Amino acid sequence: MISVAEAQARLLALASPLPSVELELAKAARHYLHGPLHAKRTQPAADLSAMDGYALSSAAFPGPWHVIGESAAGRPFAGALEHNQAVRIFTGAHVPAGADTILIQEDAARDGDTVMATAKDTLAPGMHIRTAGGDFSSGDTVLATGTMLEAGPCALAAMAGHGTVRVGRWPHVTIVATGDELLPPGRECSAAEIPSSNSPMLHAMLSNLPCEIMDAGIIADRLTDLETRLSALASTTDIIVTTGGASVGDHDLVQTALRNIGADIDFWKVAMRPGKPVMAGKIGDTIVLGLPGNPSSAFVTAFLFLLPLIRHMAGSLSPLPEIFEAKSDNPLFQGGNRAEYVRARVEGGAITAFTTRDSGLVSPLSHSNALIIRDVDAPATPSGAAVQYHRLF
Numbered sequence: 001m002i003s004v005a006e007a008q009a010r011l012l013a014l015a016s017p018l019p020s021v022e023l024e025l026a027k028a029a030r031h032y033l034h035g036p037l038h039a040k041r042t043q044p045a046a047d048l049s050a051m052d053g054y055a056l057s058s059a060a061f062p063g064p065w066h067v068i069g070e071s072a073a074g075r076p077f078a079g080a081l082e083h084n085q086a087v088r089i090f091t092g093a094h095v096p097a098g099a100d101t102i103l104i105q106e107d108a109a110r111d112g113d114t115v116m117a118t119a120k121d122t123l124a125p126g127m128h129i130r131t132a133g134g135d136f137s138s139g140d141t142v143l144a145t146g147t148m149l150e151a152g153p154c155a156l157a158a159m160a161g162h163g164t165v166r167v168g169r170w171p172h173v174t175i176v177a178t179g180d181e182l183l184p185p186g187r188e189c190s191a192a193e194i195p196s197s198n199s200p201m202l203h204a205m206l207s208n209l210p211c212e213i214m215d216a217g218i219i220a221d222r223l224t225d226l227e228t229r230l231s232a233l234a235s236t237t238d239i240i241v242t243t244g245g246a247s248v249g250d251h252d253l254v255q256t257a258l259r260n261i262g263a264d265i266d267f268w269k270v271a272m273r274p275g276k277p278v279m280a281g282k283i284g285d286t287i288v289l290g291l292p293g294n295p296s297s298a299f300v301t302a303f304l305f306l307l308p309l310i311r312h313m314a315g316s317l318s319p320l321p322e323i324f325e326a327k328s329d330n331p332l333f334q335g336g337n338r339a340e341y342v343r344a345r346v347e348g349g350a351i352t353a354f355t356t357r358d359s360g361l362v363s364p365l366s367h368s369n370a371l372i373i374r375d376v377d378a379p380a381t382p383s384g385a386a387v388q389y390h391r392l393f
């Protein structure tokens with residue numbers, strides 16, 4: 001069995017980031033930038049007022065100043081001011097030459113064409129002025145390669161003068177459940193049947209990820225069915241993710257079917273609990289990831305392998321999940337020969353492990369928001385000890 005870290009490295013090495021595409025900014029949200037983004041303009045392009053009031057010279061405090069015009073956003077005042085002159089100015093408007101401060105209108109008394117300062121404090125030069133280039137200057141690298149275009153970076157890209165951006169294409173992921181016992185969620189089950197909870201679970205896990213999701217439903221545990229369906233899917237998608245049929249039982253046929261249709265299996269079985277029978281390989285350019293069927297095993301292996309694979313193919317430079325630390329509310333057992341990912345709940349800096357190890361249960365999974373990481377041979381720890389964990393959302 002290989003370690004989790006080796007399996008992650010081998011999986012990422014199997015798949016290349018997808019070719020880049022040029023997208024309009026409004027359509028580029030949640031894509032990764034393909035290259036660094038340089039500013040095509042300076043922001044602000046000139047000194048701007050941050051408030052409504054009067055642009056004037058602070059040296060002439062407390063006035064009076066003679067109001068000789070107006071500067072509004074988009075309609076700058078063309079001339080320059082002398083010592084005792086002011087222009088009426090509004091938020092976002094150019095500060096005219098000769099002015100070094102903004103007297104806000106709440107502190108001003110206007111009488112016809114003159115204005116006086118009413119507050120006792122002198123006016124500091126630069127007050128309420130956004131200086132040219134204070135945000136960024138033309139030519140600056142404003143966003144790095146691999147940045148995910150969340151709301152802030154989208155705003156920055158637009159302000160920097162870009163209408164389109166070059167980003168990594170999202171991988172197309174096809175979810176396949178396998179098992180004779182499975183029915184689509186909501187269908188009435190006999191005692192021999194169960195709902196395919198893995199299918200909506202994986203949809204939910206991928207819903208915020210940079211990928212297109214397709215659900216190919218359920219395939220029965222029959223070699224010919226698996227071969228036909230998986231072979232047809234391989235030419236239509238970037239990633240096939242199966243659940244179930246990954247282990248060693250007589251009805252665990254996914255690996256055999258994949259090999260029969262020409263897949264190269266890169267690894268099978270990882271030293272982890274839950275999730276040991278996870279496998280990965282390639283059919284042509286399509287990556288195939290075979291997750292175990294037990295709900296918690298499918299969840300943990302999807303979190304540790306599928307999600308990083310998607311981020312990597314979409315162009316992320318740091319696709320692996322972050323590791324956090326918190327104080328454990330309960331004692332933790334001595335680690336064994338597989339790394340263990342313990343379903344847990346983290347709240348306000350303390351983390352509580354669920355005691356069950358049964359990977360078939362969905363209740364503990366549904367209450368978890370974290371996975372405590374117990375390395376191979378980790379020493380037992382008392383409650384209150386710092387432990388490492390992955391945050392689930």
Ligand SMILES: Nc1nc2c(c(=O)[nH]1)N[C@H]1C(S)=C(S)[C@@H](COP(=O)(O)OP(=O)(O)OC[C@H]3O[C@@H](n4cnc5c(N)ncnc54)[C@H](O)[C@@H]3O)O[C@H]1N2
Nearest residue numbers: 177179195196197198244245246247252276292293294297
């Ligand atoms: N003799 C051995 N038996 C098992 C081993 C082993 O090493 N030797 N490994 C165990 C481990 S660890 C796991 S995990 C499971 C994984 O088995 P499979 O991937 O082959 O999964 P199935 O046998 O098809 O199903 C296991 C379990 O999960 C339920 N299931 C399957 N698909 C779904 C789905 N879409 N939604 C909800 N639940 C699903 C299925 O009904 C079974 O109860 O193997 C152990 N056995």
Ligand code: MOO
Nearest residue numbers: 274275276297359
């Ligand atoms: O992967 Mo298995 O989860 O240890 O039951």
